[in-house]
Amino acid sequence: MSKTLLSFRELPRGLQSAALLSVCLAAFAAFAAWAEDPPGVELRIENHRFTPAEIVVPAHQPVVIHIKNLDATAEEFDSSALKVEKVIAGHGEGSVHLRPLAPGRYPFKGEYHEATAQGVVVAK
Amino acid sequence: MLGAAVITFREVIEAGLIVGIVLAASHGVVGRGRVVSAGIALGVLGAALLAAFADQLNAAFVGSGQELFQAAILLAAVVMLAWHNIWMASHGRAMAREMRALGTDVSEGRRPVRMLGMVVGIAVLREGSEVVLFLYGIAAAGGVSGLGILGGGVIGLAGGVLVAALMYRGLLAIPAGRLFAVTGWLITLLAAGMASQAVVFLQQGGYAAILAEPLWDTRWLLAEDSILGRLAHTLVGYTDQPDGLQLLAYGATILAITMLARTVRASHQRAQARLAAESRFG
DSSP: HHHHHHHHHEEEEEEEHHHHHHHHHHHHHHHHSSSOOOOEEEEEEEEEEEEESSEEOOSOOOOEEEEESSSSSOEEEEEEEEEEEEETTTTOOOEEOOOOOHHHHHHHGGGGGGTOOOEEEEEO | HHHHHHHHHHHHHHHHHHHHHHHHTTTTHHHHHEEEEEEHHHHHHHHHHHHHHHHHHHTTTTTTHHHHHHHHHHHHHHHHHHHHHHHHHHHHHHHHHHHHHHTTTHHHHHHHHHHHHHHHHHHHHHHHHHHHEEEEEHHHHTSSSSHHHHHHHHHHHHHHHHHHHHHHHHHTTTTTHHHHHHHHHHHHHHHHHHHHHHHHHHHTTTSSOSSSBOOOOOOOOOOOTTTHHHHHHHOOOOOOSSSSHHHHHHHHHHHHHHHHHHHHHHHHHHHHHHHHHHHHHO
């Protein structure tokens, strides 16, 4: 067995796992850095409702949704169809990057006020 | 009140499953109840702090800092779960139990349990912060009485505790000889699922915009959103529309943990054989 292989194994176990994971992450981060900024769509949360309630996006392209919460309390932008979940604090804002979507309708909701906070992303 | 109970329960079952697995995996270890309780307590404290300072944190994390934070703590949990399994492989389960029973090398024997305790803390922190924010939001809106919110939250929490107890009792029904192998695999799958989830957060934050197209859709089979789907999501990392990067992270985690555990166990056995040979012929 070579000397290098032995010395890696002599590292504390936690460090070994961390090293492996970090290398993988760093590689992916490097690739991701090449990606350009996708087009953005504005979404407002007001009185526990989304405006606009229907967002149309081009299919098979990454899109960013910039969410502004005009209410005083937090809301969780949640969509299992879009695979997105994010808490937007009261009077706060945040962005979510959507994956490229096949044509279709993708409902989303405000998990803390499901009764009124409903919307849909339509990919065309 | 029902709404508060349902949403609290949905968030809490994930943490409940992890607590159940951790308790079963550390079954027989002296003092593990204290470690797990400490993990839960710290998680709750962290969740309350996170929710209280959500506004300030949001300003600091403008745009996509929240996703980075979520991915980071998930990956920290993955590392700790991996560490636990690899430690168990290197020290041998029987020897580990012996050490703990005799009280010898107490700190060395407690380390894997502390790792699990921190994983519990992370899970409680993640789910707890959502619950706190949600309940605070209802309270601020004033639609439901304070008692109603508290009652709903407590009911939801009780449901989560029930899930943890069921998981624990269910695992303990497994014959003792097989229990550690089973919990070992559950921990590996837990870690793989968390790695996959971390990838979703990184992609949501725009940090990993590669291999992001969903590869298949199994919502017809099991929707991730359903109660059963959420259980599967936590236990084995099930997702109904995985993308390439998620699958890569999932597979890499399983591979890394099993390979490292095997390598470590093999080198440990070789060392033991050497010692035995030396003592015989030395």
